[in-house]
Amino acid sequence: MRSEAVRAAARRLLEEGKVVRFLGHAPGFDPTSPFPQLITRAEEAERLVLDHFCAPNLAKYLLDYETQEGVTAVVLKGCDALGLARLLADHRVARDRVWVVGLPCPGMLDRDKAAALLPGVQEARAEGDEFVLTGAGGERRVAAGQVLLDRCLVCAVPTPDDADELLGEPVPGRPVPREEDAAVAALEAMTSAERKAYWTEQFSRCIRCMACRNVCPACNCRSCCFDSEEPRWLSRVTDGPAQEMFHFVRALHVAGRCVDCHECERVCPMDIPLMKLNHKLLQDVEELFELERAFVPREVEPLGIYRPDDPEEFA
Amino acid sequence: MSVAEREPKIVGFLCNWCSYAGADLAGTSRTSYPTSVRVIRVPCSGRVNPQFVLRAFQLGADGVLVAGCHPGDCHYSTGNYFTRRRFLLVKRFLDYLGIDQRRFRLRWISASEGPKFAETIREMTEELRQLGPRDAAAVEAHAE
Numbered sequence: 001m002r003s004e005a006v007r008a009a010a011r012r013l014l015e016e017g018k019v020v021r022f023l024g025h026a027p028g029f030d031p032t033s034p035f036p037q038l039i040t041r042a043e044e045a046e047r048l049v050l051d052h053f054c055a056p057n058l059a060k061y062l063l064d065y066e067t068q069e070g071v072t073a074v075v076l077k078g079c080d081a082l083g084l085a086r087l088l089a090d091h092r093v094a095r096d097r098v099w100v101v102g103l104p105c106p107g108m109l110d111r112d113k114a115a116a117l118l119p120g121v122q123e124a125r126a127e128g129d130e131f132v133l134t135g136a137g138g139e140r141r142v143a144a145g146q147v148l149l150d151r152c153l154v155c156a157v158p159t160p161d162d163a164d165e166l167l168g169e170p171v172p173g174r175p176v177p178r179e180e181d182a183a184v185a186a187l188e189a190m191t192s193a194e195r196k197a198y199w200t201e202q203f204s205r206c207i208r209c210m211a212c213r214n215v216c217p218a219c220n221c222r223s224c225c226f227d228s229e230e231p232r233w234l235s236r237v238t239d240g241p242a243q244e245m246f247h248f249v250r251a252l253h254v255a256g257r258c259v260d261c262h263e264c265e266r267v268c269p270m271d272i273p274l275m276k277l278n279h280k281l282l283q284d285v286e287e288l289f290e291l292e293r294a295f296v297p298r299e300v301e302p303l304g305i306y307r308p309d310d311p312e313e314f315a
Numbered sequence: 316m317s318v319a320e321r322e323p324k325i326v327g328f329l330c331n332w333c334s335y336a337g338a339d340l341a342g343t344s345r346t347s348y349p350t351s352v353r354v355i356r357v358p359c360s361g362r363v364n365p366q367f368v369l370r371a372f373q374l375g376a377d378g379v380l381v382a383g384c385h386p387g388d389c390h391y392s393t394g395n396y397f398t399r400r401r402f403l404l405v406k407r408f409l410d411y412l413g414i415d416q417r418r419f420r421l422r423w424i425s426a427s428e429g430p431k432f433a434e435t436i437r438e439m440t441e442e443l444r445q446l447g448p449r450d451a452a453a454v455e456a457h458a459e
């Protein structure tokens with residue numbers, strides 16, 4: 001899709017010495033699952049790809065170079081750029097140490113949806129409102145809505161607004177008003193006991209791989225309570241209470257700071273519906289504290305301030 | 316004792332400057348109230364990490380109370396405003412995870428409000444009695 005453009009940008013930036021390293025994507029074991037790729041020499045630019053399967057958000061990797069010299073270039077989509085905004089607002093990354101190569105994003109594909117529509121899918125190209133999938137199983141034309149990631153279906157910010165350069169023309173915002181999240185509403189309609197049973201079942205599958213934490217731009221503490229030995233917040237066993245504690249804490253620690261990028265849920269190998277937790281908190285933050293688009297990082301996070309006239313339910 | 320007649324267990328996180336003194340006043344004035352509450356003194360209601368609350372529930376509390384100075388009266392000026400924001404959210408989130416929000420209370424109780432402390436415990440105990448033990452199965456298992 002934009003592989004040539006990203007290679008050219010990497011070559012130019014590294015040759016000119018504008019940046020000392022470039023973070024992009026490269027083919028993984030499977031073309032529908034690209035890896036993050038760091039390169040430091042212009043010759044390595046050939047390795048990079050940028051296609052409709054480049055869902056991984058690279059912003060969090062900037063923390064790996066926090067203590068190293070020089071500017072890091074990074075390829076970011078609209079949603080990824082909110083992740084960078086999070087890191088900037090949290091003072092974890094300095095803006096002048098980053099060169100943002102923004103992708104005005106046409107939407108990324110959900111590899112599971114794509115594989116279900118065309119087993120053995122290897123590539124995808126956009127044609128209007130459709131995608132043409134190709135692979136060992138031949139070719140298949142599908143509607144964008146069938147194959148895009150859930151987050152892309154409601155994406156409000158496809159073009160990074162703080163990019164140093166853009167790979168292509170800005171994609172006009174698709175200001176889809178976020179409807180009351182039906183999944184959250186369905187859970188709210190249950191009884192307390194049903195919700196308890198629902199979450200116990202969901203959490204019981206969690207293998208505590210920490211992928212959700214590791215990928216999350218809001219989970220960016222230098223030391224994490226889950227790794228603490230003393231006090232030990234999280235026992236190593238994965239029984240009901242420990243799983244509940246883990247998920248309660250993970251979601252609450254990003255409450256009011258989550259950028260709604262869906263990365264945690266995308267990377268979860270056990271398909272735990274983490275966005276149902278994040279969306280609940282996001283909705284409540286907006287409603288209780290009268291905020292709009294609370295997923296866009298702001299200077300002070302909603303739980304880091306108060307208003308004397310906040311709702312008084314406690315008296 | 317069967318589950319039904321068991322006294323509810325409340326863990327109360329009381330701020331040192333107001334609510335703990337309020338509870339103390341209830342005691343020294345010989346106000347009677349149910350023996351259901353286990354008090355944990357904290358320097359400020361703002362010290363109460365939501366993780367404490369969940370942990371209390373997980374370790375067998377049927378209800379959790381957080382109490383602090385009235386808004387505007389916090390010993391550290393603004394601690395309780397942050398507490399209020401935080402627990403507006405946490406109360407709903409606990410409920411969303413299946414811990415009925417009636418089991419959690421945040422109350423502003425000053426050092427002179429001994430009767431209010433006693434009343435809060437009475438009310439809460441009554442409500443928890445009606446709700447029943449949080450996890451009846453776990454309580455039975457524990458009792459055996």
Ligand code: SF4
Pocket residue numbers: 055077078079080105106107108149151152153155156157158159
């Ligand atoms: S959420 Fe928006 S910016 Fe992110 S991948 Fe989807 S369309 Fe692109």
Ligand code: SF4
Pocket residue numbers: 205206207208209210211212213264267268269270271272274
């Ligand atoms: S990514 Fe999924 S399985 Fe891994 S720790 Fe997070 S929720 Fe659990």
Ligand code: SF4
Pocket residue numbers: 212215216217218219254257258259260261262263264265278
């Ligand atoms: S909690 Fe999930 S959706 Fe929110 S910022 Fe973190 S990775 Fe993104």
Ligand code: FES
Pocket residue numbers: 330331332333334358359360361382383384388389390391394395
């Ligand atoms: S000192 Fe009592 S609430 Fe802060």
